[in-house]
Amino acid sequence: MALNEALLMEFDREMANTRTCLARIPDDKFDWKPHAKSMTLRRLALHLALFPNWMTETLAKESLDIAPPYQPPKADSRKEILEIFDRDLPAARAALAQATDADLLKTWTLLQGGKVLFSLPRTAVLRTMVMNHMVHHRAQLGVYLRLNDIPLPAIYGPSADEGAA
Numbered sequence: 001m002a003l004n005e006a007l008l009m010e011f012d013r014e015m016a017n018t019r020t021c022l023a024r025i026p027d028d029k030f031d032w033k034p035h036a037k038s039m040t041l042r043r044l045a046l047h048l049a050l051f052p053n054w055m056t057e058t059l060a061k062e063s064l065d066i067a068p069p070y071q072p073p074k075a076d077s078r079k080e081i082l083e084i085f086d087r088d089l090p091a092a093r094a095a096l097a098q099a100t101d102a103d104l105l106k107t108w109t110l111l112q113g114g115k116v117l118f119s120l121p122r123t124a125v126l127r128t129m130v131m132n133h134m135v136h137h138r139a140q141l142g143v144y145l146r147l148n149d150i151p152l153p154a155i156y157g158p159s160a161d162e163g164a165a
Contacts, residue, residue: 003104003123004096007131011055011096014131015089018048018138020153022085024145025078034147041144044137046075049085051134052092058108058125059095067113096126 022045030042039047050072057064075081104123109116120128142152151161 003101004099007104007123007126008093008096010127010131011093014135015052015093017153017155018051018134019082019085019089020155021138021141021145022048022081023078024150024153025081025141026148026150027077029144029148030076032144032148034144039140041141042075044141044144045078045081046072046084048134048137048141049075049081050088051130052085052088055092055126055130056088056095058122058130059099059103061108062106063109063111065111065114066117067111 025041025045030045031040033040073084075084099122104126105121107119108122108125109119110125110129111117138155145152152159154162
């Protein structure tokens with residue numbers, strides 16, 4: 001099995017799960033955060049919505065320099081968050097579907113102001129810094145939803161709110 005075929009199975013499942021969670025965010029809680037050091041719900045949801053674009057960029061380029069600081073697009077509603085996610089998802093899937101093993105084994109580098117933060121094969125970047133990172137933040141979103149009494153979707157099996165996956 002080609003590397004992209006193995007990643008596509010995970011991609012499809014995790015992106016669908018992420019969209020399901022994003023669809024539950026309440027418009028009236030966008031500025032809410034559980035702690036002074038936490039992101040607002042808006043920032044967290046937007047961060048999640050941008051992961052498909054990060055996948056596309058990782059496959060299209062050999063590096064990313066995060067200085068000057070990245071300015072995300074503005075989003076003021078669940079509808080806008082979902083539009084960003086849905087807009088970028090087809091391009092991410094197409095880029096992954098077209099990636100060869102050679103493409104996925106090429107080194108990709110994250111820089112900050114020209115200083116190398118890390119260099120890894122693209123396949124490792126896609127698994128750790130894109131998909132696993134997205135799952136991490138999706139779990140944070142689950143805590144935000146729970147603390148606001150919003151039912152959690154079944155993701156990897158039943159949730160306390162939904163009996164079946």
